[in-house]
Amino acid sequence: MNLEKLKESMYQLIVETSTNLPKDVRRAIREAKQRENEGTRAAMSLATITNNIQMADENVSPICQDTGLPTFKIKTPVGVNQLQIKEAIYEAITKATKDGKLRPNSVDSLTGENSGDNLGLGTPVIKFEQWEKDYIEAKLILKGGGCENKNIQYSLPCELDGLGRAGRDLDGIRKCIMHSVYQAQGQGCSAGFIGVGIGGDRSSGYDLAKEQLFRSADDVNPNESLRQLEEYVMDHANELGIGTMGFGGETTLLGCKVGVMNRIPASFFVSVAYNCWAFRRLGISINPETGDINEWQYQDGELVSFKEENEAEKQTAAASESESSIVTLEAPITEEKIRELKVGDVVRINGMMYTGRDAIHKHLSDNDAPIDLNGQIIYHCGPVMLKDDEGQWHVKAAGPTTSIREEPYQGDIMKRFGIRAVIGKGGMGPKTLAALEEHGGVYLNAIGGAAQYYADCIKSVEGVDLMQFGIPEAMWHLKVEGFTAVVTMDSHGNSLHEKVDKSSLEKLAQFKDRVFN
Template structure:
């Protein structure tokens, strides 16, 4: 079974490190619609660089490699028990090599298995078919976008859209609401898979199955093809934009499937996926285990198009025609309150000095305990990095931001308790954190979600680590940053870009209240 394991390992590495061609084309199309000088334009430029870096370095595009989910079709007679063992072995190897982050956590104890194996991990769906080859597909869907999945039970009352009935127009409203509620927390611009019908379990499965379709395919059901096209147009009019910064591109793909349902139940299930849409598949020879072909267009065949370099004359003309959205400011840690209070929403900051990672386990711990290092004037980075250790010590392999809103119950208290001046994450935070930033003198800095290679390059040295018992993603890593760039989206004056975009997008959502499909 050695060749089978090698083939599965190659599939995992390719999925984690190289976006397929159809996804790349969608990102390129989105980038072409944004102005280079805007926050959304800056985010898309960073995303483009990150995709190229991940491919060149064969490293994870995003540090959150999600819950590995395999869909495997096998000819009659293939031993699925042995194939499952091979998949698990390849998962262990890819985790050890830093191609996957150890993401399997005991739900009762919080203990990380360290190798991505455990009850329910990875997810493997087997189905027999009458073809003479194995069709194995893998999707790596991170927790940030997984948390923005949503399921509706019709009829329902939806914010901004009113009543959604048990008909095609009610389905339309549910999907638009799903795009709205994700905001920037799922690393927009994103892709959505929609499942109409089924029960609560199969509805979500159907939704995720849609993510295995190619971005540019055509739905064979005419009504659903019309619906997909409508959602793409309407969703991009909500103004949420890349990372929730506002802009022209909120949605890069929409795929809808339908299944029969019980008379008493009518579910609309939406699987949200970030721009780092990592899915790939292979055809395998059932007798040798060799790869006979890749199922999605190769990423290397589609170049990522970066914004053209500006001349000084171009930059001057653009600045005169469109004022800059913010200043560019260097922050050296530790940071003073005076420096922080000089910042405003829209400013682009470059951080130099030591920063500290902190996620769910650390925030819960710090509520009742002292910190292992002095955090006064410091920066907390919501990040669960991919780390590898060699003879020279620890190395940062991937280190993009995680979704910050999970820390809302803790963040304000921790800012005040330890004198933290800046929090880096993605998707913004809520009113309690905003009040603490205003009272104490702090800012929230939005890094570009999914840009794990771009930010890993900015983290030059691992100064130390605490709480390894929490597992690598949840440990507190002390990292030396250089030229780490992020955008002020919540400041010490009570301003929040996230609250503003959400309010404006809700107003735009309400314009789609009237029935379209009858």
């Protein structure tokens, strides 16, 4: 085997997966976009998403800053050396990280130290299988953390919010799947794709669920009962009205694939793997002698480019946008200005913002801040950064992270340091909402996964603190221009997230009657 060539093929697989969304996924997103009504928040969010997909493709940069836990599934003909393939993958991963195509994402679970090159205990995940064919197949999925956190496993029978009892039969399974979409809300960057595994044990059930994510988005399940189940879920999950990013809207789910395996008598698991719209998975077949790529998977059909519609949308947006409907914010922001903002307002931010996510929030809860945060804006974001030869940092991808993880800390930190606005995605809970009201603060929702779109708004990196937490977790000082987000929680006790959660739960309850016998 030509090892250099093999390494190059693996590198190409990684770069393409991170930067170029597969055609089947693009088709599903295009259809979703066509279903939304013009001018709604959902339509605007989807326009940002398609713009971002196009930018990532053209810049050959990550679609989303969270390039996930790289997971490879490799099938080899008998006699092929799997250790060499592993070595090629490790080298390709290291290079892709150095080149800013992957974010350094491998973190020591005990010390919190980031390995810096995506290699470490258990990362990346590589699974081998042998097969009778004469070529190597390599598939890769880059599934980010926000949607991974929304995976859910049900043990039947169980009681479900809105749906009542889910029993040990097809109808109980149906209820679990509907519930899984509801519980994800916008936090996993809806509209999403779900892979469902019925049966197995706790680990093989999840494996089966994740295996379904490798099916083509437009295939048809050969098992008749599962085909009906998939169709039912696709027809009805969108009636929940959660919509893109949980803003409400026509499309909540872009795909549902269900697989089944046997179980042992006492266990009945339904495992659901939730994948965000940034559904990055590709596959290649490799010539075992030369190491060359023979073919790409998931790329059948015509080119799905969003270029033209993006241009058209930009022009209509520019023509219809009365500047008065958009509030400009520039830090330091006063309490008075914040109190004028209401849920639904669109804000455009110029000037400084500071990133802060999990490690920073924990740190700030019992330490002083490295800078004066009075009147400032915190951005829940773990960017992909590269340093040039002169030592200057550049942002390669910088979308928001799921904010709810900071719920235990956020309110106290805002009050203690005088922070006036936080930007993130997926919304926050009652503790933060109360603090926003008391202190005079807002929560701004940015579009999850739109990492190129936001990176483009960042004009310079003015500094960095707390680098000991690693690149994604450090506090980056960013100077932005025209960074657009929506107020989804204001200082008057209003939360769009609370509202959508409540209304989608009411809609979920409409699906409690038996459908499958």
